[in-house]
Amino acid sequence: MGLFSYLGREFFYLKELLRVTREVGWIKPDSETLTPDHLEDIVDRHSGLPVFITETGDISYAEYDAYANRVAHWALGQGLKPGDTVALFLTNRWEYIALWYGLSKVGVVSALVNYQLRGASLAHCLSISGASTVILEDELKDAFDSACDEIGCEMAPWYLDRTAAPEGAGDFDEAIAGQPADRPSREHRAHLRARDACLKMYTSGTTGMPKAAPLAHTRVMYYLNIFSAGCNAGPGDRMFMVLPLYHSTGGLCGVGCAISRGGALIVRKKFSASLFWDEVQRYRATLFMYVGELCRFLLSTPPNPAEDDHDIRCIIGNGLRPDIWVEFQKRFAIPRIMEFYGATEGNVGLVNLDSRPGAIGRIPPWLEWRFNVALAAFDYETEQPVRGPDGFCRKAEPGEVGEAIGRIDPNDTRFRFEGYQNKEETAKKILRDVFETGDAWFRTGDLMKRDKAGYFYFVDRVGDTFRWRSENVSTNEVAEAIGRFPGVQQANVYGVEVQGYPGRAGMAALVVAPDFDLAGLRAHIHEALPAYARPVFIRLQQETDTTGTFKFRKVDLVKQGYDPKTVKDPLWFDDDEKGYIALKPALFTAINDGTKRL
Structure with missing residues (x-):
């Protein structure tokens, strides 16, 4: 240089x-300035502008604040006090943000629960939330009931979108309809400081049950502002949001890019790769948040005229792998990619301000x-x-x-x-x-x-890197190398124990395109990776198991290993002489009794 x-x-x-x-x-x-103080100031400066853009119309900043005020008055009527917790179990919708905003006005903490959870995992998150009340949607009733079956739920449920609430449950829409729209007295939160808890979020649960992490007002306000500053957002910006609002990347960083400077948030219920660019074009989005494999999903879709006619000027997120960075930016004509690193509960933050690929x-x-x-x-x-x-x-x-x-x-x-x-x-x-x-x-x-x-x-990740043939193998680097081969849509790499061998042998669970060239993949892997890093086993899946933020789950894959009696997906073994051969029970036995050497 x-x-x-x-x-x-x-x-x-x-x-x-x-x-x-x-x-x-x-x-x-x-500081005495809390998240609701900050948000009320934003509302006062942009009250007439749209803050949420939905399929049924726009919601102004003033309407957003009025809804939050009704929520706050409802909370007071329920006897909720500062420091109490209410669990939010909802899919993406504009009211989600207004709910936790409204509860924060009277010092009540919102626990943002993953709406994709069911049974024991949902019961775990509800239990550790410390909430006595849960606000949920009608469509999530069965999931909530499955958690209650696990723990004998004693939470008071309040339903949105119900014409008739279940016996013993409250109708939330009806309850807040009669509440005043004016702001509750700030006295309800006057004793709190910015170090106090505003929200509770959960770790992703890729390696076990999620952990609850209290987020102070300082952390929430920091997330709401740091990325809007980084991308220099303004009132003319529209953030396209397909990431879950229960997670900090979408629910705070992405939301903040829109609302902290008078912009608007386009709230979508979920991510659809096939509809993505049509909706970006339709709603005139200028920003979007990405995470994990979302960009790879988009790259695997057929060309769409809308991808060449959009207003996106910057995308913000994490997990854009180096193997597709340049191709993604070129195909979709993205002027700026602002990759960042951080964890919901952590204190380490990094931002790539100049779009250097891979950093x-x-x-x-x-x-x-x-x-x-x-x-x-x-x-x-x-x-x-x-x-x-x-x-x-x-x-x-x-x-x-x-x-x-x-x-x-x-x-x-x-x-x-x-x-x-x-x-x-x-x-x-x-x-x-x-x-x-x-x-x-x-x-x-x-x-x-x-x-x-x-x-x-x-x-x-610590724990994902494993030892094989006395060398350290990075699952991320192996996945990137595999991902460069045409037809590989997703690559999840991990290590599995093999009887009689120290360390762990590499295994890759792949989602591939039809008519995939398996022999070509082997040739590519053998050229791109040293012998110790090449996956010994290949598993072909119809889809990968991911968290709500598109992070791969590996725990169950590692447990299942390469046993064809346990794994129903096609399995392949990298034979030195024959190339990839189908892994059947007889070969599995030979590997484990030492007859077949790796």
Whole structure:
């Protein structure tokens, strides 16, 4: 890079970081300004503009606030007090945002529950929410009942969209229809401070049951503003929202891009790859949030004239893999991609401001002192950061993989870690005496590497990386390599134990196009990956199991392994001499008794 290019890049980063920092610098833990105060101020400045765009019409900022006020008065009428929790079990709809906004006006905390859960997993989330009341939709009644069967639910249910509420349940629409639309007295929340809880969100549950994470008003306001500042949003912007509103990426970061600066949110019930560009065009969207495999789903759809005639100027999200980044941006003519890294409950945040393909963010070396992020050298055997003879950890060198950790500072909004409701789970995420005695750092559980210019690149989740043939295998890097082969629509890579072998052998669960060239895939893998990283087993699925935010679930896949008696999908074994051969019971037995060597 030439001198002028270098100076131009650094000036751009300094200017953008200063601008973004100014936008959130007012958010302080001890402040009396809470999320509802911030949102009421926004409403007052944009009351006549549309805030939600729906199939049945637009909702203005004033109408949004009036609905939230009715919710607040309803909560007071129910005897709910500041600090009490109400669970929201709803699909995407504009009222979702108005509900938690209204409850926050009187200090009530909303627990945002994944509407895709059923049975034991839903019962778990409801139980740990601490809620005495749940607001839900009619179409989710069966799911709610399945959870109640598990735990003998004692929550008071209130239904939206019901002509007649079930026996013992409340009709929420009818209940708030008669409530006043004026703002409740601020006295109901006057004793609260920005460090206090506003919402409860849940971890994604990719590796086990979800954990509840209280989000302080500081964190909520930070999320609502940071990305609207990053993409320089304004009243003319329209955010196309297909991500679930119970998650921070869609429900706070994406919502904030729209409403924090007078823009509008186009709320869609769910993501549809086939309808996506038609609806983006129809509603004149200028922004959209992506996550996980959403971009790969879009890339696998047939060409659509609408994809060449849209107003999208920036997309924001995380999980856009390097293997499709350039192709995605070129095909859909996306001017700017703002990839970011963060966790709902975590204190580590990175943003890629200049759309560098594959990077999840950048911290220029000369600005490291302004951030709390470090990469700690990592031991794959113990799955812990490396400690030297002095007992302290070592920072990873440029190009070296390390675990991303964030220094905890309770006095800085950006660097706080509120933890989970479960104290033991909270303790597991804190690393102490890291670089000096007495310091404390949040463990992200994510492995990354950083180049000399300060760009960060995601490598894998701790626990997903496994050992095979005395080498470390990154599931993420293997999945990216496989994903570059034509016809691979989704690739979920993990390690499975094989009797008689140390470590774990690689296995890839794939969703592929019709008439897929399996032999061609093997040739591609053998050319793209070293021997130790090549999947030994291939599983062909009709669809992958993902979370509501398109993250792959691997726990069940790992448990099922490669046993053809357990796995009903087609299984293939990479034979050194014959290529991929069907994995039948006889071959499975031969592998496990040592007759067939890997």
